[in-house]
Amino acid sequence: MLSMALSRRSIWVFHLNTGSCNGCDIEILDALTPVHDVERLGIKLVASPRHADVALLTGPVTVKTLPMVVRALRAMPRPRAVLAIGACACGGGIWHYSYPHLGGFENLRKLLDSMGIVIDVVGYVPGCPARPEAIIDGIIKLVTRKEGGSR
Amino acid sequence: MIHRILALALKSGVATVRYPRQPPILTEEFRGFLVFDPTKCVGCGACTRVCPANAMNLEIRGNEIVVEYFAGRCILCHLCFYACPFGALVATTSFDRTTTNFEDLFDRVAHEGAACPSCGSIHATKRLIQFVDLVLKSEGIEIEDRLRLCPECRRIEALRALNAFRIGMEREGVEHGVE
Amino acid sequence: MGSAARVLETLVSSGIDRSRIEVLDDRTLLVEVPRNELRNVVATLRRLGARPRTMAACDDRSRDGVYRLLYVYAFDDLGTTTILSVALDPRKPVAPTVIDVDPALDWYELEAWDLMGIEFEGRKLRRLILPEDWPSNLHPLRKDVSIEEMKKLYKPLATWRGLEIGADSVALIPVGPYHPALHEPELFVLYLRGEKVVDIDYLGFMVHRGIEKLAESMTYDKVPFIAERICGICGYAHSVAYCQAVEHALRIEVPDRARYIRTLLLEVERIHSHLLWIGVACHLLGFDTGFMHTWRIREKVMVLAEKLTGSRKMYGINIVGGVRMDIDSDKLSYAEKVIEELRREVPRLISATISVPQVRKRLSGTGILEKSDATRYAVVGPTARGSGVPIDVRKDHPYAAYGELSFRVPTYSEGDNMARTMVRVEELEESFSIVEQTIDALRKVGGWIANEEYEIVPGRLGIGSVEAPRGEDIHVLITDRTTPYRWRVRAPTYQNLPALRAMLRDCDLADAPLTIASIDPCFSCTDRILILDLRTGGVTIRSVRKVVGG
Ligand code: SF4
Ligand code: SF4
Ligand code: SF4
Numbered sequence: 001m002l003s004m005a006l007s008r009r010s011i012w013v014f015h016l017n018t019g020s021c022n023g024c025d026i027e028i029l030d031a032l033t034p035v036h037d038v039e040r041l042g043i044k045l046v047a048s049p050r051h052a053d054v055a056l057l058t059g060p061v062t063v064k065t066l067p068m069v070v071r072a073l074r075a076m077p078r079p080r081a082v083l084a085i086g087a088c089a090c091g092g093g094i095w096h097y098s099y100p101h102l103g104g105f106e107n108l109r110k111l112l113d114s115m116g117i118v119i120d121v122v123g124y125v126p127g128c129p130a131r132p133e134a135i136i137d138g139i140i141k142l143v144t145r146k147e148g149g150s151r
Numbered sequence: 152m153i154h155r156i157l158a159l160a161l162k163s164g165v166a167t168v169r170y171p172r173q174p175p176i177l178t179e180e181f182r183g184f185l186v187f188d189p190t191k192c193v194g195c196g197a198c199t200r201v202c203p204a205n206a207m208n209l210e211i212r213g214n215e216i217v218v219e220y221f222a223g224r225c226i227l228c229h230l231c232f233y234a235c236p237f238g239a240l241v242a243t244t245s246f247d248r249t250t251t252n253f254e255d256l257f258d259r260v261a262h263e264g265a266a267c268p269s270c271g272s273i274h275a276t277k278r279l280i281q282f283v284d285l286v287l288k289s290e291g292i293e294i295e296d297r298l299r300l301c302p303e304c305r306r307i308e309a310l311r312a313l314n315a316f317r318i319g320m321e322r323e324g325v326e327h328g329v330e
Numbered sequence: 331m332g333s334a335a336r337v338l339e340t341l342v343s344s345g346i347d348r349s350r351i352e353v354l355d356d357r358t359l360l361v362e363v364p365r366n367e368l369r370n371v372v373a374t375l376r377r378l379g380a381r382p383r384t385m386a387a388c389d390d391r392s393r394d395g396v397y398r399l400l401y402v403y404a405f406d407d408l409g410t411t412t413i414l415s416v417a418l419d420p421r422k423p424v425a426p427t428v429i430d431v432d433p434a435l436d437w438y439e440l441e442a443w444d445l446m447g448i449e450f451e452g453r454k455l456r457r458l459i460l461p462e463d464w465p466s467n468l469h470p471l472r473k474d475v476s477i478e479e480m481k482k483l484y485k486p487l488a489t490w491r492g493l494e495i496g497a498d499s500v501a502l503i504p505v506g507p508y509h510p511a512l513h514e515p516e517l518f519v520l521y522l523r524g525e526k527v528v529d530i531d532y533l534g535f536m537v538h539r540g541i542e543k544l545a546e547s548m549t550y551d552k553v554p555f556i557a558e559r560i561c562g563i564c565g566y567a568h569s570v571a572y573c574q575a576v577e578h579a580l581r582i583e584v585p586d587r588a589r590y591i592r593t594l595l596l597e598v599e600r601i602h603s604h605l606l607w608i609g610v611a612c613h614l615l616g617f618d619t620g621f622m623h624t625w626r627i628r629e630k631v632m633v634l635a636e637k638l639t640g641s642r643k644m645y646g647i648n649i650v651g652g653v654r655m656d657i658d659s660d661k662l663s664y665a666e667k668v669i670e671e672l673r674r675e676v677p678r679l680i681s682a683t684i685s686v687p688q689v690r691k692r693l694s695g696t697g698i699l700e701k702s703d704a705t706r707y708a709v710v711g712p713t714a715r716g717s718g719v720p721i722d723v724r725k726d727h728p729y730a731a732y733g734e735l736s737f738r739v740p741t742y743s744e745g746d747n748m749a750r751t752m753v754r755v756e757e758l759e760e761s762f763s764i765v766e767q768t769i770d771a772l773r774k775v776g777g778w779i780a781n782e783e784y785e786i787v788p789g790r791l792g793i794g795s796v797e798a799p800r801g802e803d804i805h806v807l808i809t810d811r812t813t814p815y816r817w818r819v820r821a822p823t824y825q826n827l828p829a830l831r832a833m834l835r836d837c838d839l840a841d842a843p844l845t846i847a848s849i850d851p852c853f854s855c856t857d858r859i860l861i862l863d864l865r866t867g868g869v870t871i872r873s874v875r876k877v878v879g880g
Contacts, residue, residue, distance in 0.1 A: 156619055163626065176633055180636060182641055203555040226646075227644070
């Protein structure tokens with residue numbers, strides 16, 4: 001099933017850092033470099049959200065990054081998929097009690113809903129940092145859902 | 152330049168681990184997600200006090216006490232694993248909690264709450280109180296009713312007792328040393 | 331022993347009242363400075379060759395009724411730290427600015443204003459860290475401001491802001507490539523004349539997560555976990571620095587074995603971080619093959635870290651007083667094996683990347699930071715050592731087990747990108763040797779791995795400093811009964827970024843991204859460069875790829 005979903009077309013991902021500590025970001029990079037090499041699964045990192053199928057979102061969404069995050073997600077074509085990577089993005093992580101951020105993607109999603117920006121599928125990859133293997137799993141799960149749901 | 156790179160590439164060979172077709176590079180030391188065993192948890196709350204990320208939560212909902220493990224916030228430090236006196240949290244090397252359903256990130260157990268005999272508020276789980284009873288009985292200690300009160304009532308009770316004691320002392324005309 | 335006494339003598343002979351100086355221990359002095367003498371004392375210290383390490387603003391109103399500024403200076407050659415303590419009016423805290431006598435303190439003053447509401451006379455103040463629409467009289471680090479209150483006051487604003495931005499009212503924000511290699515959302519503004527850079531501005535602090543405030547509500551043993559998450563690349567250095575600050579404040583003796591374990595892990599972290607940087611530099615030069623090979627090798631270090639600690643990046647094994655997990659002999663042998671492999675692989679990698687003539691050419695002579703500028707901005711780490719300033723906390727203020735190990739501090743005097751690169755490359759070699767020495771030591775040194783019998787005394791001051799891969803991390807901590815009273819973190823990038831001004835002046839635009847990356851900014855996304863053309867007044871946003879022409 002996995003290979004079917006993936007072979008249909010390649011998945012372009014876009015990396016969106018919303019104030020993370022870099023831990024998860026370097027793990028995303030790790031997934032792209034030779035040892036994990038996600039490009040073999042057709043997963044390709046692109047530089048613009050306009051080209052992306054999936055946004056890899058890390059960090060607890062700090063208020064200062066919020067405008068960029070909103071714009072980037074809005075620029076993505078439908079169906080939009082977001083993969084919330086790391087404890088920060090899933091549930092605010094160790095920061096969740098603090099003040100200058102939204103505390104993870106769930107709250108951002110509520111905000112986006114109120115602005116009429118629909119996120120079609122969301123995947124969650126917990127862990128601090130999330131392992132590269134878990135990130136690969138996450139993308140595969142997300143894509144399987146996305147393909148299944150939209151066709 | 153090219154020859155050096157080619158030499159480097161040839162020497163290093165294939166580095167890629169073809170996960171998920173091949174098993175991941177995972178050492179047995181990896182601190183992975185916890186497996187929460189609701190049958191063992193008594194709702195003592197020890198884990199919630201050590202958790203730096205507040206991923207373990209204990210919440211009173213109506214007359215139930217809910218213990219909740221939120222994997223989505225867990226930073227994999229395993230402090231709760233060392234803190235849980237009942238072995239209800241098992242440390243694993245699993246990293247697989249990825250999901251597309253937010254609710255999947257929660258493990259919960261709802262314990263029946265024990266009401267305070269005086270004010271009726273829920274302050275501990277029945278299981279915990281039963282467990283304490285059991286331990287104390289095995290030591291041959293009978294529990295005084297005072298100990299079944301909730302912390303607030305216990306405080307009031309203690310103050311009342313202290314007051315009664317002091318008034319008694321004053322009546323007898325005894326001077327107390329501490330002002 | 332005795333170095334504090336020597337500094338004391340020097341200070342007294344340059345006119346500082348002896349009765350105001352308190353010797354905290356043989357490496358630390360505390361000087362009580364009246365407000366109106368601050369500028370003089372700072373100027374004196376700078377003249378004597380002291381290096382500013384950090385400045386912490388504290389709300390001491392509940393302790394002794396004042397606001398307080400702690401200026402931390404180091405005499406690196408003597409391994410001594412001098413702390414200036416200035417008390418300010420509790421109702422209206424105003425301090426004289428010192429940035430004309432010590433330009434390195436520019437950001438510190440802005441931050442003290444932003445987070446603590448301390449005014450500085452004689453300079454312009456602006457927001458540095460908090461968002462522009464943050465309520466103007468709400469200063470997060472003040473003790474009478476609670477997190478709940480801030481959430482109430484600010485969260486609705488955030489929602490409102492998001493909605494407004496949804497209405498497209500902000501135009502200047504580039505829809506952005508977040509760079510695959512440099513991954514933090516930061517924004518630099520480069521002012522250009524033709525292809526030459528005239529000036530640079532940094533619009534950053536996107537990642538402010540309120541760490542210092544948050545720690546004030548956490549018990550001592552939970553803070554190392556949050557300290558580690560300050561940075562996902564050199565986090566362990568932060569957690570060691572925090573623990574050392576508490577240990578210094580409470581005079582806790584750390585067992586030998588724990589000191590060696592910390593040293594081992596710090597060096598493992600340095601290896602991974604320097605490899606990461608070499609990869610990023612290759613990538614920025616458009617040389618992705620080098621990037622991929624570097625990261626392939628780096629992966630071995632990540633697996634090693636997981637084997638030693640249980641986590642690939644967030645080691646999470648520090649506690650106050652030591653470490654919480656031992657490293658057994660199997661793991662040591664494994665580490666030895668990995669280092670052996672790296673010793674073989676890294677030179678091969680360097681010869682195929684950094685030593686390639688084309689790469690050398692791009693690196694040499696660009697982004698020059700003169701020694702005088704390096705001392706003026708008080709830069710730290712490889713950035714300083716590439717400009718001929720031989721400072722290294724591991725040597726100057728030894729901590730963990732570094733005092734007992736032998737290693738070299740590679741220093742270059744050219745000050746260009748190549749020099750900074752070579753410092754890192756040679757440091758890799760040194761790190762391999764340090765790891766091997768600690769492995770040997772751990773085979774011999776037994777005993778406890780943590781000292782958990784300590785007493786918490788409120789009101790004590792402690793300093794913890796660590797040479798992180800990017801330079802000196804320094805934490806200032808004041809204790810309270812169950813939680814830190816004040817915890818001030820200073821990461822190396824904070825000290826190094828302002829020096830970019832000097833490095834980028836008159837440099838070609840094409841070299842700018844690499845130069846920015848050459849200080850190894852812990853946060854950076856140089857892809858988001860906003861280019862302001864001074865001749866036409868036009869604003870364009872170009873990605874690094876376009877700038878580099880790759
Ligand atoms: S989840 Fe952990 S590692 Fe990932 S960004 Fe957040 S704090 Fe860093
Ligand atoms: S592992 Fe750590 S973060 Fe996760 S639930 Fe346990 S104590 Fe909390
Ligand atoms: S410490 Fe163990 S028994 Fe107590 S609440 Fe937590 S999981 Fe349940």
